[in-house]
Each structure stands twice: as C-alpha cells, then as structure tokens.
Amino acid sequence: xxxxxxxxxxxxxxxxxxxxxxxxxxxxxxxxxxxxxxxxxxxxxxxxxxxxxxxxxxxxxxxxxxxxxxxxxxxxxxxxxxxxxxxxxxxxxxxxxxxxxxxxxxxxxxxxxxxxxxxxxxxxxxxxxxxxxxxxxxxxxxxxxxxxxxxxxxxxxxxxxxxxxxxxxxxxxx
Amino acid sequence: xxxxxxxxxxxxxxxxxxxxxxxxxxxxxxxxxxxxxxxxxxxxxxxxxxxxxxxxxxxxxxxxxxxxxxxxxxxxxxxxxxxxxxxxxxxxxxxxxxxxxxxxxxxxxxxxxxxxxxxxxxxxxxxxxxxxxxxxxxxxxxxxxxxxxxxxxxxxxxxxxxxxxxxxxxxxxx
Amino acid sequence: xxxxxxxxxxxxxxxxxxxxxxxxxxxxxxxxxxxxxxxxxxxxxxxxxxxxxxxxxxxxxxxxxxxxxxxxxxxxxxxxxxxxxxxxxxxxxxxxxxxxxxxxxxxxxxxxxxxxxxxxxxxxxxxxxxxxxxxxxxxxxxxxxxxxxxxxxxxxxxxxxxxxxxxxxxxxxx
Amino acid sequence: xxxxxxxxxxxxxxxxxxxxxxxxxxxxxxxxxxxxxxxxxxxxxxxxxxxxxxxxxxxxxxxxxxxxxxxxxxxxxxxxxxxxxxxxxxxxxxxxxxxxxxxxxxxxxxxxxxxxxxxxxxxxxxxxxxxxxxxxxxxxxxxxxxxxxxxxxxxxxxxxxxxxxxxxxxxxxx
Numbered sequence: 001x002x003x004x005x006x007x008x009x010x011x012x013x014x015x016x017x018x019x020x021x022x023x024x025x026x027x028x029x030x031x032x033x034x035x036x037x038x039x040x041x042x043x044x045x046x047x048x049x050x051x052x053x054x055x056x057x058x059x060x061x062x063x064x065x066x067x068x069x070x071x072x073x074x075x076x077x078x079x080x081x082x083x084x085x086x087x088x089x090x091x092x093x094x095x096x097x098x099x100x101x102x103x104x105x106x107x108x109x110x111x112x113x114x115x116x117x118x119x120x121x122x123x124x125x126x127x128x129x130x131x132x133x134x135x136x137x138x139x140x141x142x143x144x145x146x147x148x149x150x151x152x153x154x155x156x157x158x159x160x161x162x163x164x165x166x167x168x169x170x171x172x173x174x
Numbered sequence: 175x176x177x178x179x180x181x182x183x184x185x186x187x188x189x190x191x192x193x194x195x196x197x198x199x200x201x202x203x204x205x206x207x208x209x210x211x212x213x214x215x216x217x218x219x220x221x222x223x224x225x226x227x228x229x230x231x232x233x234x235x236x237x238x239x240x241x242x243x244x245x246x247x248x249x250x251x252x253x254x255x256x257x258x259x260x261x262x263x264x265x266x267x268x269x270x271x272x273x274x275x276x277x278x279x280x281x282x283x284x285x286x287x288x289x290x291x292x293x294x295x296x297x298x299x300x301x302x303x304x305x306x307x308x309x310x311x312x313x314x315x316x317x318x319x320x321x322x323x324x325x326x327x328x329x330x331x332x333x334x335x336x337x338x339x340x341x342x343x344x345x346x347x348x
Numbered sequence: 349x350x351x352x353x354x355x356x357x358x359x360x361x362x363x364x365x366x367x368x369x370x371x372x373x374x375x376x377x378x379x380x381x382x383x384x385x386x387x388x389x390x391x392x393x394x395x396x397x398x399x400x401x402x403x404x405x406x407x408x409x410x411x412x413x414x415x416x417x418x419x420x421x422x423x424x425x426x427x428x429x430x431x432x433x434x435x436x437x438x439x440x441x442x443x444x445x446x447x448x449x450x451x452x453x454x455x456x457x458x459x460x461x462x463x464x465x466x467x468x469x470x471x472x473x474x475x476x477x478x479x480x481x482x483x484x485x486x487x488x489x490x491x492x493x494x495x496x497x498x499x500x501x502x503x504x505x506x507x508x509x510x511x512x513x514x515x516x517x518x519x520x521x522x
Numbered sequence: 523x524x525x526x527x528x529x530x531x532x533x534x535x536x537x538x539x540x541x542x543x544x545x546x547x548x549x550x551x552x553x554x555x556x557x558x559x560x561x562x563x564x565x566x567x568x569x570x571x572x573x574x575x576x577x578x579x580x581x582x583x584x585x586x587x588x589x590x591x592x593x594x595x596x597x598x599x600x601x602x603x604x605x606x607x608x609x610x611x612x613x614x615x616x617x618x619x620x621x622x623x624x625x626x627x628x629x630x631x632x633x634x635x636x637x638x639x640x641x642x643x644x645x646x647x648x649x650x651x652x653x654x655x656x657x658x659x660x661x662x663x664x665x666x667x668x669x670x671x672x673x674x675x676x677x678x679x680x681x682x683x684x685x686x687x688x689x690x691x692x693x694x695x696x
Contacts, residue, residue: 010224010225011226043218043221044218045220046217048217051185052185081271082302083298084263085264086220086260086261086265086266087267089260089263089264090259090260090263092260093255093259115465115492116464116467119468120301120468120471123471124257124298126652127257127648128255130658130660133661135657135658135659138651138655138657139655140652277518289637289639290641291637293642294641294642297475300478301471304484304486309483309486312477312478312481312483318637348483357569357572358572393568394531394608396565399533400533428611429614429615431649431650432611433612434611434614435568435615437607437608438607438611438612439608440603441602441608441609445603468653475642475646478604479603479604479642
C-alpha cells in the first residue's frame with residue numbers, strides 16, 4: 001500500500017489536488033494507494049498527541065496505524081516560508097520512533113506559488129526522512145507557479161508532467 | 175527588547191531551562207529580555223490561527239504582537255528527528271509575512287540528547303529565517319548530550335559555556 | 349574594503365559579469381571594492397596549497413592576504429549540480445582557520461541557467477560561512493535563467509534588480 | 523562493481539583508511555569493489571578538465587570511465603569547514619551530466635575530528651547526488667572524533683561499527 005500524504009492541513013489545498021493526481025496515476029498503473037490528508041488530524045494534536053501523550057490519543061493513533069501499515073509514501077509538499085509546513089513536521093514528531101518509517105521508501109513532490117518549487121523544503125524533508133532510515137527516491141519533481149502549471153487537474157508543463165510520470169513508474173519499482 | 179523563544183511546546187522542557195539561562199545572562203548585562211514559550215500557544219492554533227484564519231485569532235494575535243514588537247530574538251532549538259520541532263515552524267507559519275521578522279536579528283542555540291546538538295535543525299531554521307529577511311548571528315552554539323552538559327541550571331562544559339557568553343555579548347552589539 | 353568573489357574559475361563566466369555589476373554599484377555609492385576571480389588561482393592549488401602545504405604557497409598566499417585584509421565579501425555563486433562550484437569550496441578549504449572570515453560579513457547572490465537560481469547553493473554556502481563565524485546578510489538575491497535576466501550588463505527583471513539594489517545598500521550598513 | 527570514493531585528495535588520509543575498511547568488509551561478503559582516491563586526480567584538473575575542457579583530458583577521462591562503469595558508490599566523506607571537501611565537488615563537477623550517476627545508488631559515511639561527524643557534509647552531498655538522480659541509502663553512519671573511534675583499522679565504538687555493518691549489508695541489497 002502506497003500512502004500519499006497531503007503535507008498541509010490547509011482546507012481545499014492545492015496539495016490535496018496534487019495528491020489526487022498521483023492517486024489516479026497510481027491506480028491506473030494497478031497500484032493500491034490511499035490519501036492521508038493532514039487536515040483530518042485532531043485539531044489540537046500538537047499538544048494532545050505528542051511528548052507525554054505519545055501513543056495515548058485514540059484518534060491520532062489511527063493515523064499512526066495507517067502510517068505503520070504502509071510500505072511506501074508519497075509526500076506532497078507545499079512551500080511555506082522556504083521549507084515545508086510546520087504541521088507536517090509536527091505530524092512526523094508524533095509518529096513512533098524509529099518504527100514508523102524505518103527501512104521504508106518515500107517519493108517527494110514539491111509545489112509553490114513562487115518559482116522555487118519548494119527546493120529547500122524537499123531538502124529539509126529528505127534530511128528528516130533519511131534520519132528516520134527511510135530511503136528517498138532521488139527524482140523529486142518541483143511544481144513552481146502552481147496556479148499556472150496545474151489547471152483543472154492537469155499539469156500543463158509537459159516537462160514536469162513527464163518527470164512525474166517517470167518518478168511514479170520508477171518509484172513503484174524502487 | 176530581546177524575545178527568547180522556547181522552540182518546543184513540550185511541558186517542562188530543557189529548552190525552557192536554557193531560555194531561562196539566557197534570560198539571566200541578558201539581564202545581568204543590563205538587557206531587556208522576555209521569554210515566549212510555545213507551550214502557551216492556543217492548543218489548536220495549527221488549525222484555528224493559520225491560513226484563512228490568519229490574524230483572526232485574538233489569543234494567537236497576542237503572540238504575533240509580542241513578536242512584532244521585538245527587535246531581536248534568541249531561538250532555543252531542541253533537536254527533534256534531525257530538525258527542529260514542527261510546532262516551531264507552525265508558529266512561524268502563523269506570523270505576518272513579511273513584516274514580523276524582516277530586517278530584524280536572531281541568535282540560535284541548539285540542544286539535543288544525542289551528540290549532534292541540533293546541527294541540521296539550526297541549518298534548516300537559518301534557511302527559513304534568512305528567507306524572512308532576518309539576519310542570523312553566525313555563532314550558533316550547540317549543546318549535545320543536554321542531560322550531561324546542563325545540570326542544575328549550569329552549562330558544565332566550559333567550552334560551550336564560554337561560547338554562549340561570547341555569543342550573547344556579540345549578539346547584543348549585532 | 350569589500351571583496352567581491354567570483355565563485356567559479358570558469359573563463360569568461362557570467363559570474364564575473366555579475367561581479368562587475370556589483371562593483372560598479374558599490375563604487376557609485378562611494379564604497380571601496382575589488383574583484384577576486386577564482387580563475388586567477390594557481391592551477392594546481394587544490395594539491396599545492398592545501399593540507400601539509402597550507403600557507404606555504406607564495407602565489408596562493410597572495411589570495412589569502414587579500415581575503416584576510418578585507419572586512420566584507422560579496423560571493424557571486426553560480427549553480428553547479430544543485431550546489432556551488434567545488435572550486436569555491438576548495439578555495440575556502442585553503443584559507444586560514446578560523447582567522448580569515450571570523451567576525452566578518454558576507455552577502456550572497458546566486459545565478460543559474462535554470463529556474464532555481466542557486467537556492468540550495470546559497471543554503472550550503474551559508475552553512476559553511478556561518479561555521480567560520482562570518483555573518484551572512486539575510487537577503488540573498490537569486491538570478492534564475494541568467495541568459496534572459498542579465499543582458500548586456502543589465503538585470504532585465506525589475507524585481508531582481510531592485511532587490512539587488514536594496515541588498516547592496518543594506519549590506520553597506522550591515 | 524561498487525566503487526568506494528575517498529572524498530579528499532589529502533595524502534595518507536583517514537578517509538583512505540576508512541575506504542579500505544569498507545573494501546575489506548565488502549570483499550568478505552563476496553562483493554566486487556574498488557577504491558577511487560581523489561589524491562590520484564591530475565593536479566590541475568579543476569582547470570584542465572572542467573568547462574570547455576570537459577571530456578578532453580585523457581587522464582581525467584580514466585576517472586570518468588571508472589565512475590561511468592560502476593553501478594554503486596560508497597562516498598567516504600571527511601568534514602572540512604562544516605561540509606565536504608571542495609575537491610570532491612570539483613570532481614563531481616567534472617563528470618558527465620546527467621549520465622554518470624543517473625539511476626545509480628550511493629551510500630555515504632562521514633568522519634570528522636570533532637563531534638559532528640560530518641552531518642552537514644552528508645546533507646549537502648545528498649542534495650547534490652539526488653539532483654543527479656542517484657538514490658542515496660538512508661542510513662549514513664557518522665564517525666566523530668575519528669582519532670579515538672578508529673584505531674589501527676578498527677572502529678572502536680561498537681554502535682558505529684554495528685551501524686556500518688548494517689549499512690553495508692543493506693546497501694548490497696539496495
């Protein structure tokens with residue numbers, strides 16, 4: 001099972017739409033996949049599910065279970081303040097260490113309203129995932145100027161669209 | 175006014191103790207300083223104070239006000255998963271862009287239970303603060319093995335203690 | 349004295365042209381400035397001026413002297429392989445530690461043929477310069493698609509041109 | 523064929539000794555492996571084998587050939603100035619793009635005289651290798667205080683020694 005993580009808790013995010021784009025691609029290739037959207041997290045999880053409360057929050061534990069039972073992950077990562085959203089890191093901080101991600105595999109895709117396409121965000125996230133012993137697929141597409149490059153569910157930039165196709169096919173075999 | 179930010183919302187954190195260590199040092203040098211502890215944030219701020227709710231949460235706005243009225247900041251940064259806590263980034267994601275930090279100055283100190291002393295955490299945070307147009311003081315002490323190196327409010331490693339003294343004096347003039 | 353470092357040893361580099369752009373700007377503001385171009389380094393310096401040979405290479409020592417006598421630096425940084433050129437790091441590896449850069453100040457500008465504008469390169473270089481106790485000016489302009497955005501000595505993108513002007517004026521006072 | 527790259531051109535480097543340590547381990551596991559030591563590079567390669575001279579330097583081309591014919595790489599990375607040696611990046615800058623490393627696999631090990639163990643160096647190098655479409659094995663052992671932790675060809679710290687064993691076995695299957 002490949003779990004696609006929407007890397008923000010923003011409502012009706014572009015990241016969610018990109019996650020759905022990946023989901024369709026994966027299903028068309030015959031892969032089992034599902035979306036985990038951070039907007040569905042318990043609203044106070046940063047306080048109620050971390051530290052002394054680790055593992056004691058039944059609702060948050062459902063998210064841990066989904067993560068633990070997956071073997072591969074696709075992180076859809078919007079650029080916030082030259083990195084990825086704090087909520088994504090807080091979610092990772094609430095997972096089981098080192099069990100949740102160890103010896104598993106991740107693919108990353110970045111998106112931004114500006115021209116960078118979350119380059120630093122993907123670098124920071126790779127540092128963290130590698131530390132958790134999760135292998136990261138080398139090709140990490142970036143979708144800059146998301147409003148222009150992603151319209152009505154279609155990646156309009158052919159280079160980026162092809163790169164994503166190649167990433168998905170490579171990641172399935174990774 | 176120098177605001178010392180406790181970079182985690184963990185209760186009774188070591189970071190809080192390090193913040194108090196810096197506060198005392200600053201006051202002894204005649205500086206006005208105060209502590210902002212992320213554990214005091216609204217428990218659901220990641221949902222209730224960001225995105226469409228930016229600027230509309232009266233309680234969170236008090237934190238924005240404290241940040242906006244400060245000129246210098248000291249970030250006390252514990253290492254979580256090879257970076258800094260997600261809650262710190264989520265807090266930054268809720269501040270005003272680009273006004274809150276632009277053209278201001280920050281000093282960073284890292285701490286960890288392991289040997290690294292939050293080296294990657296300080297690098298990631300520097301990327302973000304520089305992007306927000308905040309100058310970061312070059313010397314960023316790291317306190318590894320915090321339980322051994324920080325006992326009863328005293329930094330027991332003389333090299334680290336001296337480095338912090340030097341950082342504080344330099345930062346006041348920065 | 350502000351030394352502008354051309355961050356590559358490529359002959360007739362765009363970085364050299366950008367360095368000259370900064371030089372003119374600085375001189376027009378009444379600042380003393382000079383260019384140090386890595387293409388003028390001894391061709392075998394990576395072997396003849398480092399490690400056991402540190403400080404013993406008369407020609408390389410002239411470069412060390414220029415660096416040691418400057419108080420501020422502008423690094424013009426082209427993007428090579430998602431970071432800065434190896435020759436720039438090798439040059440830094442040959443300087444005196446920690447004396448050459450400690451407590452001094454640097455401004456960075458990135459350029460690239462692609463869309464990123466050396467974002468990762470500037471992050472990596474900041475890690476290194478901060479480690480050497482050199483303060484880095486927060487605003488680090490990036491000039492992507494250099495062939496389109498820099499024509500006949502003019503930055504054609506007004507946003508970038510204004511950002512560079514603002515960086516230069518701020519850096520003089522930094 | 524696994525090529526172990528000694529990431530510095532320093533004579534009689536500790537990195538060379540660590541490379542030999544890995545070589546023995548690999549051979550004991552029945553793997554074909556070889557060492558490529560940057561100290562054997564042409565002394566002026568930074569000038570004579572890059573840019574307009576790319577691919578035209580017969581001696582340097584031998585190194586390109588070794589890289590191109592390998593499928594996996596182990597990078598032994600000493601910490602110089604909070605990153606990896608400039609000479610290693612200059613070497614990579616002289617390889618064929620994107621052919622040399624694309625869709626291949628790398629394992630990294632860091633070493634340092636200080637306590638960090640090249641943590642930032644490994645992060646920077648991962649950014650570069652991932653950009654070149656090379657997958658990086660997640661577990662990246664760091665050997666801090668190399669003089670104490672590596673004596674007479676033996677890693678004396680059992681945790682690090684076991685981690686390296688685990689990395690090597692995992693990398694063979696990666």
